[in-house]
Amino acid sequence: MSAVSGFGKTLVIITGASKGFGRALALSIAPRLAAGSALILAARSDDKLQELKADLSRVESGLTVRCVAADLVCQAGVDKVITEIRDIHSDIDHLLLFNNAASLGDVSRYCRDFTDVDEVNSYLSLNVSSALCLTARVLSTFPQRSGLTRIIVNVSSLCALRPFPSWVLYCSGKAARDMMFRVLAEEEPDLRVLNYAPGPLDTDMQLQARSSSADDALRNSFSAMHAQGQLLTCDQSISKLMKVLLEDKYPSGAHLDFYDL
Amino acid sequence: MEDVISPEGRDLGRAVCIITGASKGYGRTLALQMSRLLKPRSVLMLVARTADQLNQLKEDVITLYGHNKLDVRCVQADLEKKEGVEKTVQAVKETSVSEMDHLLLINNAASLGDVSRFALTFTDPSEVNRYLSLNVSSALSLTSGVLQAFPRGLGLRRTVVNISSLCALKPFPSWVLYCTGKAARDMMFRVLAEEEPDVRVLSYAPGPLDTDMQLQARRFSGDAQLRRSFSSMFSEGQLLSCNESGAKLIKLLLDDEYPSGAHLDFYEL
Numbered sequence: 215m216s217a218v219s220g221f222g223k224t225l226v227i228i229t230g231a232s233k234g235f236g237r238a239l240a241l242s243i244a245p246r247l248a249a250g251s252a253l254i255l256a257a258r259s260d261d262k263l264q265e266l267k268a269d270l271s272r273v274e275s276g277l278t279v280r281c282v283a284a285d286l287v288c289q290a291g292v293d294k295v296i297t298e299i300r301d302i303h304s305d306i307d308h309l310l311l312f313n314n315a316a317s318l319g320d321v322s323r324y325c326r327d328f329t330d331v332d333e334v335n336s337y338l339s340l341n342v343s344s345a346l347c348l349t350a351r352v353l354s355t356f357p358q359r360s361g362l363t364r365i366i367v368n369v370s371s372l373c374a375l376r377p378f379p380s381w382v383l384y385c386s387g388k389a390a391r392d393m394m395f396r397v398l399a400e401e402e403p404d405l406r407v408l409n410y411a412p413g414p415l416d417t418d419m420q421l422q423a424r425s426s427s428a429d430d431a432l433r434n435s436f437s438a439m440h441a442q443g444q445l446l447t448c449d450q451s452i453s454k455l456m457k458v459l460l461e462d463k464y465p466s467g468a469h470l471d472f473y474d475l
Numbered sequence: 476m477e478d479v480i481s482p483e484g485r486d487l488g489r490a491v492c493i494i495t496g497a498s499k500g501y502g503r504t505l506a507l508q509m510s511r512l513l514k515p516r517s518v519l520m521l522v523a524r525t526a527d528q529l530n531q532l533k534e535d536v537i538t539l540y541g542h543n544k545l546d547v548r549c550v551q552a553d554l555e556k557k558e559g560v561e562k563t564v565q566a567v568k569e570t571s572v573s574e575m576d577h578l579l580l581i582n583n584a585a586s587l588g589d590v591s592r593f594a595l596t597f598t599d600p601s602e603v604n605r606y607l608s609l610n611v612s613s614a615l616s617l618t619s620g621v622l623q624a625f626p627r628g629l630g631l632r633r634t635v636v637n638i639s640s641l642c643a644l645k646p647f648p649s650w651v652l653y654c655t656g657k658a659a660r661d662m663m664f665r666v667l668a669e670e671e672p673d674v675r676v677l678s679y680a681p682g683p684l685d686t687d688m689q690l691q692a693r694r695f696s697g698d699a700q701l702r703r704s705f706s707s708m709f710s711e712g713q714l715l716s717c718n719e720s721g722a723k724l725i726k727l728l729l730d731d732e733y734p735s736g737a738h739l740d741f742y743e744l
Contacts, residue, residue, distance in 0.1 A: 287600060289601075292598075324670050324671075325615065325619055325622075325663070325667040325671070326619045326622045326623060326667075326670070327619060328615050328616060328619050329564070329616050329619045329620045330557075330616065331557045331608065331612045331616040332557060334611070334612035334615050335604060335607070335608050335612050338607045338608075338611060338612060338659075339607075342603070342607060342655065342659070343600050343603040343604050344600060346594065346603055346651070346655075347597060347598050347600045349594075350595045350596065350598045351598050353595050354595060354598070374662075377662060377665035377668070377736070378666065378669070379666065379669045379670045380670070381666065382615070382663055382666040382667070382670075385663075385665075386660075386662045386663045386666070387659070388662075389658045389659055389661070389662035390607075390611070390656070390659035390662075391655075392658070393643075393646060393654050393655050393658035393659075394594070394651060394654075394655045396646035396654075397594055397646040397647065397648065397650065397655070398594045398595075398651070399646070400646045400647070400648045401594055401595075401648045401649070401651075402594075429670075467646065
């Protein structure tokens with residue numbers, strides 16, 4: 215491990231990298247990567263990715279940063295990510311995939327309102343299927359070999375464990391993802407798999423939560439957290455996540471919450 | 476003992492009782508067992524993809540309980556498709572609510588997915604999407620359509636059952652789709668229970684049943700240890716009959732004491 219408490223020569227892939235937690239992850243992890251590392255940033259918005267790349271190059275001039283503007287729900291979008299990572303030097307010693315891209319779904323409605331299967335399918339396609347397919351493709355592109363540590367992080371939530379009224383899509387998707395990554399951990403003992411619940415972050419998603427949630431008590435509780443300064447900055451949460459990853463003691467497949475650490 | 480479901484003479488009321496995946500296995504058994512406990516003029520709606528098997532089941536119910544007791548309706552629908560879900564909801568909407576005191580929806584239709592493969596091989600989004608469409612989305616949209624057809628305030632008791640599994644709680648190697656789908660469903664129905672305090676919501680894990688799905692599990696599971704464990708359950712007679720597990724579910728429904736949204740397993744009861 216280097217003096218700057220970091221990962222060695224690493225290939226890092228971050229989905230949903232254009233803003234919020236994903237963006238903060240990119241900025242946070244970049245200084246921890248040894249020379250020869252590469253950072254792949256995936257999101258739908260090319261403009262925002264390019265801005266992030268520019269911000270990164272100001273601080274980390276030696277780092278290879280590639281932007282992939284893609285919609286990961288389709289095969290073609292995942293193909294674009296794989297194309298970018300395929301020609302990365304195969305002498306990396308760490309592979310680190312952050313499955314961060316997600317959406318809240320329409321939290322202004324209740325279970326009884328989700329009568330349109332297409333809407334539910336579309337939600338699950340992004341929040342569940344794309345995470346499985348991308349993970350499978352990335353791991354196939356960098357298969358197990360001695361000297362390579364492969365780490366898969368699922369950005370999870372308390373919602374994976376507890377039901378919240380007016381949040382059926384988000385809770386179901388997060389519960390599905392946690393299980394998915396637990397199965398992966400069972401099947402592939404050489405992988406390091408972590409379900410990390412980052413806590414209530416001060417992001418656009420949180421804004422959506424406090425302005426749109428149909429359930430009054432939930433909406434009020436989010437508003438109060440915001441008003442009373444109880445939301446976490448992304449950096450606060452990432453700092454704990456980095457510590458957990460670097461200490462590398464978590465049981466593969468575990469669900470760890472910011473507030474547990 | 477298996478067939479003694481309600482010694483105290485309790486029943487499921489004059490109900491609109493909807494069972495998906497009714498053509499075989501657990502769904503078929505539940506249809507037969509519940510028919511006994513539905514009061515006259517109840518509607519028993521059987522949903523599955525194969526019309527022949529549904530019609531046969533309808534005949535079997537009528538043979539057992541007569542023509543005049545139950546209004547048995549067969550709905551041939553593929554719940555993996557939007558049209559299938561809509562057709563089923565439409566059939567439910569066409570049911571008259573007058574005189575009914577109970578709405579009972581059994582979300583039983585499911586598939587195992589390809590258990591011969593491991594998570595790393597699931598690179599095709601359309602395969603995963605199709606799986607989730609049947610096993611997760613259709614359960615949500617069907618349930619919501621049915622609850623809208625019989626909304627709160629009609630004076631009707633409303634019960635929604637999710638046929639769950641140990642796989643909703645524990646990961647099994649080579650079973651990524653099934654475990655993921657069951658985990659999603661359990662959470663979905665927990666949210667429903669939070670939102671609708673007047674709806675009785677139960678996730679029931681029936682135990683290892685002796686059905687076609689179990690046959691698939693012991694023949695095809697990619698994980699050798701799992702496959703051996705299913706095979707020995709089979710050869711040592713440890714699989715449960717659908718009747719035995721169905722009877723426990725029905726007792727739960729008749730007792731009506733479970734916390735709404737709870738996950739209850741055959742072996743805990």
